[in-house]
Amino acid sequence: MESKTSQSKTSQSKILTVVIPAYNVEKYIDECLSSFVNKGEIKEVEILVIDDGATDSTVEKAKVYAQKYPSMIRIIQKENGGHGSVINRGIQEATGKYFKVLDGDDWVDTEGFIKLVDTLKSVNSDIVASDYKCVNESNPAKSEIRRAAANDPNHYGRSWKFTEVVREPIIKIHSLTVRTKILQENNIRVDEHCFYEDAEYILYPIPYCTNVYYDNTIVYMYRLGRDGQSVDIKSMQKRRGEHEKVLKSLYAFSDENETIDSYKKRYIDKGIALSAQNQFQIYFSLGNKKKIKQEMIDFDMDMKLHHRGVYNAITKRSIWALRKTNYRIFAIGALAYKLLKG
Numbered sequence: 001m002e003s004k005t006s007q008s009k010t011s012q013s014k015i016l017t018v019v020i021p022a023y024n025v026e027k028y029i030d031e032c033l034s035s036f037v038n039k040g041e042i043k044e045v046e047i048l049v050i051d052d053g054a055t056d057s058t059v060e061k062a063k064v065y066a067q068k069y070p071s072m073i074r075i076i077q078k079e080n081g082g083h084g085s086v087i088n089r090g091i092q093e094a095t096g097k098y099f100k101v102l103d104g105d106d107w108v109d110t111e112g113f114i115k116l117v118d119t120l121k122s123v124n125s126d127i128v129a130s131d132y133k134c135v136n137e138s139n140p141a142k143s144e145i146r147r148a149a150a151n152d153p154n155h156y157g158r159s160w161k162f163t164e165v166v167r168e169p170i171i172k173i174h175s176l177t178v179r180t181k182i183l184q185e186n187n188i189r190v191d192e193h194c195f196y197e198d199a200e201y202i203l204y205p206i207p208y209c210t211n212v213y214y215d216n217t218i219v220y221m222y223r224l225g226r227d228g229q230s231v232d233i234k235s236m237q238k239r240r241g242e243h244e245k246v247l248k249s250l251y252a253f254s255d256e257n258e259t260i261d262s263y264k265k266r267y268i269d270k271g272i273a274l275s276a277q278n279q280f281q282i283y284f285s286l287g288n289k290k291k292i293k294q295e296m297i298d299f300d301m302d303m304k305l306h307h308r309g310v311y312n313a314i315t316k317r318s319i320w321a322l323r324k325t326n327y328r329i330f331a332i333g334a335l336a337y338k339l340l341k342g
Helices: 029-037 058-068 083-093 110-122 180-185 198-203 233-238 240-256 262-285 290-306 308-313 317-324 330-341
Strands: 014-022 045-051 073-077 096-101 127-136 145-147 176-179 212-224
Touching: 014 029, 014 058, 014 083, 014 110, 029 045, 029 058, 029 110, 045 058, 045 083, 058 073, 083 096, 083 180, 083 198, 096 180, 110 127, 110 212, 176 180, 198 240, 198 262, 233 240, 233 262, 240 262, 240 308, 262 290, 262 308, 262 317, 262 330, 290 308, 317 330
Parallel strands: 014 045, 014 096, 045 073, 127 212
Antiparallel strands: 096 176, 127 145, 127 176
């Protein structure tokens, strides 16, 4: 159900839709929304603040911005369904040519965002991949770390097909801006009521994309170090069933696209391998227990037997060392993880 203060979907053409999942982020939503407008309203952009059943003052704070910038900011209220349900609803509601997701506890570099909007006006690629920054609020010494969308600086400022894209890092959700039409016309939907579905969101459009434009502008500011974040290892341990659920969905997706362009298939398997590596991280974090070790071995053997492309796309040396020693060094790995992560 939409709030009474929400605006109806505009018929005006927008260049970009930004979807902001807003669940109990009252501490951060001001910084998030103000980062879009502190240089003034951008009429070519629509921002959908999607309340996922928040129980704090997130919506009340967001309404202030929706009332001040009614042609730019719209509030949508819905029952709680998790981050994935917000992405799905955002795809349904979007009117912009391009689509981007930004969490309510993150923000944008305003100048970078304005440059991104200008870039979107001039390019016609299916994906635009921008640089971003990780900001660690719990560790000022590592306060800002730039993440490059492309390793090869010559790839910036141009559009590339997947013969080149497959050589670059997987485009994370923080980098990703994708053509809305691809999401809507191909009924792209991710898992709901679980975490880690962003791995689906960044890969599901790939079969329908032909090119990627690399942009070296920093746009997304990604907050790290917040208690309860899904990337926190304690959260990953608690929700490892959800992580495994998403992995199963990704495996099925890879199988369904077995015959697509080989470079896209390699890119997809490379992306799934990142989630598989996180699954190994969960096993290491749980410690040297016989049951956990056997579960890890079964997980890896299943990957080798049924998802060989993902198995071969693993890049972590520690995982290949495990395999080469027939998993005998698992105890050492678990101890090293404990010492490193504390």
